[in-house]
Amino acid sequence: MSSRSDQTRQRVIEAAIGLLTRGGRDAVTTRAVAEAAGLQPPAIYRLFGDKDGLLDAVAEHGFATFLAGKRVDPDPPDPIADLRAGWDVAVEFGLANPALYTLMYTEPTRTESAAFRTGMEVLMGRIRRLAAGGWLRVDEELAAQIIHATARGAVLTWLSLPQDRRDPALLTTLRESMVAAVTGERPAVRDAGPAGAARALRAALPDQTALSDAEQRLLSEWLRRLADDG
Template structure:
């Protein structure tokens, strides 16, 4: 690695740390130069401007995610492999909120090497579904649906305070995606205990038999039943 590459790596690492700890507004030329132990002109020389630096940070972050992703198929079943890949992408987004929002919160750079590599990895999963006769829509549309649901799930979850997020949101969005692009039935059940619990919970507002305390307790039980049943269905 030559001197310029080493300097680039140090600067990107410093900018990544500032982004993760304090958000994009903290990634200024001055703050990055101080954190990286370099002069500000070096940043301009290597990246052009702040936007060029942020693009390099996104490229490096997604590159690390792709490098850590399973090289082969995580599951023998292509549909389960798609689930695993979707979950992995969502987990990455939730674990790296500032980086993910920077990469996918706006139009983004669709020509970047990292984005192209991530879409190719997704396309391989889709082609595997197609080869197994499991794909319900065109390959290109399937890729867009999968990407859109994962992106939407992460950005929606990140817009909600962590303590108020409902885990069922991610499971339900994932299974809606599975139902849309494959010919498999979704793992989230639509009937049985969970369906009955949802129906009963919806009717609680109009009842006059139970006390307020009893209603709160019953609602807690119904919430646990629907959440538990949904989790079991997605195993």
Template sequence: MHEGSKVGDTPATESEGGVGTREPVRRRVVDAAADLLAREGRDAVTTRAVAAAAGVQAPTIYRLFGDKDGLLEAVAEHGYATFLAAKQPLREELDPVADLCAGWDLSVEFGLANPALYVLMYGEPKRGTTSAAFQAGMQILMGRIRRLAAGGWLRVDEKLAAALIHATARGAVLTWLSLPEDERDPALLIAMRESMVAAVTHQQPAVQVAGPAEAARTLRALLPEQTALSGAEQLLLGEWLDRLSSDG
């Protein structure tokens, strides 16, 4: 026994999350939980099983994560970080619609390759969505959507486009996973992707040359048909659009 120690004292060790070791232990516990989830499913992710797999005592999990729900939240955040690492930046060599489809395909492929993790991430409302990785992934998606908008391809507003893209990818994966394996037809995924493209984009860009002046001219031409604005608002918007149009 070291000098000054008392009977019943337990030195702070790596397995107990001592000073300077908290983050490595946290990562080891999350990795162990994610591995159990992938191999044996959600029911296998108990605090006792995770503690044994990570080589820590069960109270360590409660100190690091608060409770089992906190641990599952951390596993979901780990999933978003893993998905983010696989995401590709905007691919300028592809047209905006092809780039959108490539991103959608990548999301679906991740779900099919990591079914239990995907269900944890996307099958429960807002699980892990406050994480930095989730927010970074959303920024990549919004970049794709803004590129569509700038090129005249976007059919709906950007917020609705993001919701539609998420809903179709999530629905495609969760529906696929719910089916018996012998009933899983790849045509389902193709049809879901095409329905997303049809809902979010025009078949042809609304403006042939991307830029504020061209977009303003298109909107100016359609302005008389709109009914959402008052007469005064329509006049003011028309003046602004005329000004923007003249810049090109």
């Protein structure tokens, strides 16, 4: 795609976001977007295929914008504080961009975007550090689901409430419930039983090279079963 086409595509996306922000999803018609972008309606179809294609591009832009604003510390001094901070950033983005966030997260197909997957990789990195330090209480995949679900639920619930019923304690309580569900107050690897140690070793497994691929798969399965039993 040429630079000029890229610029036109970006102009259309920004016009669609402006309409979405001011008037909600119903305001984002191909005719209205074309007019706001200074184009004829057929240009929208050439660039995006149809309205759904345009909305997918808007959602992708939202995920990319959120990802660009995240600051990732590869070695945070306090992994649990880092988890809280990451959750807060996600929620703050949703509260600052309600119409865009709702578009991004109310349809499952939106979360198939490349930018969303990259953001999930950032989250999985946070979770892997928790597991490697022995802080994780649940399986890594379940931890990711809990973190993502509580942040999304917090934003969408907050936005659904009338202004006079929006209590900041809702956000704090959901965040702390998430932290309590996925982490321990002290490293789980120090707890009695093998579950915490299994999670920590499983997190570190990809970094070692002494085992063959088959041996790594077998050990990973054993560690998963031990962690789940905990």
